[in-house]
Amino acid sequence: MPETVATTDIAGSFPSRNLSRVWLADRVFAVAVWGSAILVTGVFLWILGDLVRHGLSGLTWEFLTTAPKNAGRAGGIAPILVSTGLILAVCLAVSVPIGVGAAILLAEFSSDASVFGRIVRRSLDVLAGVPSIVFGLFGNALFCKYLGLGFSILSGGLTLACMVLPILIRATEEGFRSVPRDYRSSAAALGMSRTSTLFHLLLPAAVPGLTVGLVLGVGRAVAETAALIFTSGYVDRMPSSLMDSGRALSIHIFDLSMNVSGGDRNAYASALTLVILLLAVNGVAAWMADRWLHRRITSPT
Amino acid sequence: MQARFLALAALVAVSACKGGDGDAAATPVQETKLVVTGSSTVAPLFSEIAKRYEQKNPGMRIDVQTGGSGRGIADAQQGLAAIGMSSRALKPEETAGGLVGTPIAKDGIGIILHKDNPVKALDREKIVAIYSGTVRNWKEIGGKDAPITVVNKAEGRATLELFLVYTKLKATDIMASVVIGDNQQGIKTVAGNPDAIGYVSIGSAEYDAANGVPVKLVTIDGIEASTKTVTDGTFPLARELYLVTKGAPSGSAAALVEFARSPEVSDLVKAQFFVPSPRPVAEGGGPGAKPLETMTPTGS
Amino acid sequence: MADRILVWVLRSLAAVAGAVVVLIAVFLVAESVPVLREVGLLRFFTDASWHPASGLYNLTPMLWGTLFAMGGAVLIATPLGILSAVFSRWYAPAPVRVVYRRLVELLAGIPSVVYGFWGLVVLVPLIGKLHPPGPSLLAGIVVLAIMILPTIALMADAALANVPESYVRGAASLGLSRWGTLRGVVFPAAKSGLFTGVILETGRAIGETMAILMVAGNVVRTPDSLFAPIRTLTANIALEMAYATGSHRSALFVSGLVLMAMIVALAIGADLLAGKAKVHAHA
Numbered sequence: 001m002p003e004t005v006a007t008t009d010i011a012g013s014f015p016s017r018n019l020s021r022v023w024l025a026d027r028v029f030a031v032a033v034w035g036s037a038i039l040v041t042g043v044f045l046w047i048l049g050d051l052v053r054h055g056l057s058g059l060t061w062e063f064l065t066t067a068p069k070n071a072g073r074a075g076g077i078a079p080i081l082v083s084t085g086l087i088l089a090v091c092l093a094v095s096v097p098i099g100v101g102a103a104i105l106l107a108e109f110s111s112d113a114s115v116f117g118r119i120v121r122r123s124l125d126v127l128a129g130v131p132s133i134v135f136g137l138f139g140n141a142l143f144c145k146y147l148g149l150g151f152s153i154l155s156g157g158l159t160l161a162c163m164v165l166p167i168l169i170r171a172t173e174e175g176f177r178s179v180p181r182d183y184r185s186s187a188a189a190l191g192m193s194r195t196s197t198l199f200h201l202l203l204p205a206a207v208p209g210l211t212v213g214l215v216l217g218v219g220r221a222v223a224e225t226a227a228l229i230f231t232s233g234y235v236d237r238m239p240s241s242l243m244d245s246g247r248a249l250s251i252h253i254f255d256l257s258m259n260v261s262g263g264d265r266n267a268y269a270s271a272l273t274l275v276i277l278l279l280a281v282n283g284v285a286a287w288m289a290d291r292w293l294h295r296r297i298t299s300p301t
Numbered sequence: 302m303q304a305r306f307l308a309l310a311a312l313v314a315v316s317a318c319k320g321g322d323g324d325a326a327a328t329p330v331q332e333t334k335l336v337v338t339g340s341s342t343v344a345p346l347f348s349e350i351a352k353r354y355e356q357k358n359p360g361m362r363i364d365v366q367t368g369g370s371g372r373g374i375a376d377a378q379q380g381l382a383a384i385g386m387s388s389r390a391l392k393p394e395e396t397a398g399g400l401v402g403t404p405i406a407k408d409g410i411g412i413i414l415h416k417d418n419p420v421k422a423l424d425r426e427k428i429v430a431i432y433s434g435t436v437r438n439w440k441e442i443g444g445k446d447a448p449i450t451v452v453n454k455a456e457g458r459a460t461l462e463l464f465l466v467y468t469k470l471k472a473t474d475i476m477a478s479v480v481i482g483d484n485q486q487g488i489k490t491v492a493g494n495p496d497a498i499g500y501v502s503i504g505s506a507e508y509d510a511a512n513g514v515p516v517k518l519v520t521i522d523g524i525e526a527s528t529k530t531v532t533d534g535t536f537p538l539a540r541e542l543y544l545v546t547k548g549a550p551s552g553s554a555a556a557l558v559e560f561a562r563s564p565e566v567s568d569l570v571k572a573q574f575f576v577p578s579p580r581p582v583a584e585g586g587g588p589g590a591k592p593l594e595t596m597t598p599t600g601s
Numbered sequence: 602m603a604d605r606i607l608v609w610v611l612r613s614l615a616a617v618a619g620a621v622v623v624l625i626a627v628f629l630v631a632e633s634v635p636v637l638r639e640v641g642l643l644r645f646f647t648d649a650s651w652h653p654a655s656g657l658y659n660l661t662p663m664l665w666g667t668l669f670a671m672g673g674a675v676l677i678a679t680p681l682g683i684l685s686a687v688f689s690r691w692y693a694p695a696p697v698r699v700v701y702r703r704l705v706e707l708l709a710g711i712p713s714v715v716y717g718f719w720g721l722v723v724l725v726p727l728i729g730k731l732h733p734p735g736p737s738l739l740a741g742i743v744v745l746a747i748m749i750l751p752t753i754a755l756m757a758d759a760a761l762a763n764v765p766e767s768y769v770r771g772a773a774s775l776g777l778s779r780w781g782t783l784r785g786v787v788f789p790a791a792k793s794g795l796f797t798g799v800i801l802e803t804g805r806a807i808g809e810t811m812a813i814l815m816v817a818g819n820v821v822r823t824p825d826s827l828f829a830p831i832r833t834l835t836a837n838i839a840l841e842m843a844y845a846t847g848s849h850r851s852a853l854f855v856s857g858l859v860l861m862a863m864i865v866a867l868a869i870g871a872d873l874l875a876g877k878a879k880v881h882a883h884a
Contacts, residue, residue, distance in 0.1 A: 022778045022780070022781065023778070025780045025781075026778045026779050026780045026781075028780075029779070029780040029783070030692065030779075033684050033687050033688045033692050034688065034692065036680075036681045036684035036685050036688060037684070037685060037688040037689075037692075037693070037701065039681065040681065040685050040704075040705070040708075040750065040754075041701070041704065043747055044704050044707070044708055046723075047711070047715075047716075047719050047747075048707075050719055050723065097614070098617055098618060099618070101610065101614030101615065102611070102614050102615035102617075102618045105608075105611035105612060105614065106615065109608050109611060116615075118872065119619060120615045120616070120618060120619045121872075122868045122869065122872050123618070123619040123621075123622040124618060124619075124622075125800050125804065125867075125868040125871060126622050126868050127621060127622045127625075127804075128801050128804030128805070128808075129803070129804035129807045129808050129860075129861075129864035129867070129868075130622075130804075130860075130861065130864070131808040131810050131835040131838065131860060132713075132808055132809070132810050132811070132835075133835060133838050133839045133842070134625065134629070134808075134838070135625075137628075137632075137842070138624070138625050138629075142624065162621050165618050165621065166618075166801070166804070167752075169618060170800075170801060171756065171759065171797075173797075174756070174759060174763070174793065174794045174797055175759070175763075177763075177793060177794075178759075178762075178763030178794075180765065193604055194604045194607065195603045208759060209759055209763075212755050212756065212758070212759045215706050215709065216709055216751070216752060216755055216756075216801075218710065219709035219710030219751070220709070220710075220805075222710050222712070223709075223710055223711060223712040223713055224712070224713075225712060225713060226810045226811055226839060249712075250712040250713075253712055253714050253715060254712075254714040254811070257714060257718050258714070258718075258815075267718070271711075271712070274710070274711070274712065274715075275707060275710075275711065278706075278707055278710040278711075279703065279707060281710075282703060282706045282707065282710075283703070
């Protein structure tokens with residue numbers, strides 16, 4: 001990387017007082033940066049290590065493919081994995097179109113001073129702070145009772161979509177903002193319509209932002225407990241349709257660790273399963289972004 | 302990418318519709334669905350009972366949801382659920398509204414200390430002193446020199462109400478260092494703190510103590526805290542778990558309630574560390590149906 | 602023509618997003634009305650304590666609990682998260698970069714119960730050894746900070762990535778040190794993304810329920826030290842909602858409303874700050 005070579009070399013070869021202070025600042029900063037990375041890695045390994053230590057023994061093929069028995073202390077989590085997947089699918093199916101659409105509007109079609117844009121943006125900030133349990137109660141009132149969906153995967157997915165929207169929209173919006181103005185001016189100069197500019201030029205360029213939004217959003221959705229207890233429910237049967245109630249993985253972990261005596265080991269195993277699934281999902285997201293762009297989202301550009 | 306997601310959404314929607322139709326067309330037996338909501342203490346037990354019932358009665362579908370005793374009772378009252386689960390006895394205003402509670406299991410509340418705490422027995426006086434803040438250090442009652450960490454349950458919980466009846470304290474009198482929600486949180490808090498005292502379900506504490514968790518149940522007023530003493534009724538702090546229905550149980554709910562009280566599910570009750578409650582159904586399900594000394598909150 | 606349709610479609614989608622907030626606010630107000638009518642709003646800040654069963658409704662200690670927990674967590678997580686992103690972009694060797702990024706992404710998806718559980722069985726006893734009882738403001742801050750870190754780290758990462766390479770190359774050609782480049786060129790250019798990241802992480806910190814419920818002690822008392830147990834407004838709702846009826850339930854919704862008011866105040870503050878920032882920087 002060009003900057004690595006240039007700066008420290010230049011800074012090191014001039015012994016004047018000003019530059020040595022700069023050199024010191026650089027060193028201190030580097031220590032801070034490495035220190036943070038080590039701290040974060042350390043914490044993560046601590047938590048993950050705990051999960052692995054207590055849960056690995058429970059993570060068998062049988063665990064992943066059979067239904068829970070004895071209140072979850074025995075048996076497996078197959079129906080729960082299916083329910084979780086369905087809830088996530090509903091959440092994404094609803095939140096991605098709305099989210100990307102709103103993000104496009106905020107980034108492309110409303111000037112920074114537009115009232116509508118400001119109101120929507122601030123509403124999203126408020127939405128981002130609403131407690132998960134309020135979402136659960138709200139989702140219960142709106143989707144389960146008012147719209148008559150009852151305790152169902154659909155209700156759960158829709159409630160999660162509401163929770164995930166602000167993250168998705170804001171991250172995608174940032175992605176659009178990052179596209180250089182030149183792109184848009186060039187497209188206009190070439191006579192492309194705004195719609196065409198959007199779909200062929202800007203969306204692909206904003207994919208990294210969208211991916212971050214998706215990863216954060218999916219992470220938030222899968223990690224949710226309080227919102228789902230009141231909407232998609234507690235039933236651990238294999239769901240046969242979206243209108244069935246289905247227990248999400250996070251709720252299962254909660255029940256096993258906090259409500260059922262002796263459920264700890266399977267709680268850990270379930271948590272470990274969740275972590276592995278997330279790894280897979282995030283990996284797929286990165287790969288998709290990569291393929292779309294022909295460049296990796298971890299590149300320095 | 303948008304197109305792909307829309308396609309996925311369409312696929313999911315289609316399969317959802319197909320799922321519904323498929324059910325109606327393929328299953329010859331009429332499916333009856335019962336919704337049961339309420340206490341998260343009762344939910345794991347009733348889930349298992351429901352599963353066994355479904356196996357014996359194909360065509361029955363029982364959906365068990367949590368949300369708390371309050372919700373269970375409210376849902377039963379409003380007809381949103383066929384049966385409500387409650388971990389406390391019904392209050393007079395609730396039975397006046399026509400609700401009937403059928404007990405299906407008994408649960409004792411025991412005081413737990415950390416395994417390494419030298420104190421092995423307590424009596425009502427000491428417990429009251431500790432919880433009201435009069436005694437703040439273990440050495441005052443024969444333990445080591447360490448401040449007592451008092452663990453109390455959140456307001457509204459049946460366990461707390463039972464404890465208040467036993468200690469004759471008011472909720473505002475208790476000086477707690479930590480407030481917890483579920484049993485397991487209480488057990489884990491005490492397990493992580495050598496100077497803590499708390500009260501939880503006896504069954505859970507027994508199981509955990511026997512499986513390596515560093516907590517122990519203490520004798521209260523000379524009576525040992527165990528599922529045995531709860532079963533024979535000698536232990537003073539016990540409460541029942543109820544199934545609440547509007548009016549006496551009727552229709553498909555009645556068969557389910559009967560099944561839940563029958564000896565066929567005693568093993569399930571014991572597996573959840575409760576004690577089977579083999580008593581006849583009584584209208585009102587409140588103190589009137591009680592024999593002798595089990596204490597139930599008479600409605601605060 | 603297609604452009605106009607597009608704008609209207611997008612407007613309606615954005616409006617849906619905005620509408621959700623309005624619906625939630627309406628819901629909270631509707632559920633709070635019963636107790637507000639009975640008791641009035643002032644008592645929620647002036648009563649002797651929080652004991653709804655006895656008709657006492659003071660929310661102030663819990664408000665402080667929420668503010669301190671959130672403030673502490675954001676204070677810790679923001680620098681750590683931004684430095685994390687800087688590490689991943691400029692200081693990490695290539696193979697480490699991918700692994701580190703996966704790691705942070707994973708942290709974002711771990712359920713709050715897992716964090717809470719870990720906090721309860723690992724962190725709290727540790728803190729307890731230091732200073733009893735263990736469940737405390739400190740435990741809450743640490744767990745919250747860990748939970749919101751991925752949000753700011755990933756957003757910062759994306760923001761840093763969006764700084765045009767020409768800026769960085771220009772700075773290098775001018776002889777700026779790495780710290781100088783970051784401080785003078787990159788951070789200002791990435792300001793918008795960093796700001797969004799801070800807002801999202803603050804929102805997450807305020808809204809977290811399960812994990813803080815498990816580790817912070819839940820005693821309704823204004824905290825007087827880092828080791829004092831606290832109850833946040835969110836934990837309060839989660840703890841008592843299951844068993845609350847009538848006025849008690851309504852009072853819990855009032856606490857939800859107070860929480861929303863706090864978030865709205867923060868959002869308005871953010872809006873003003875963003876407005877000022879836009880005046881200064883015209884990217």
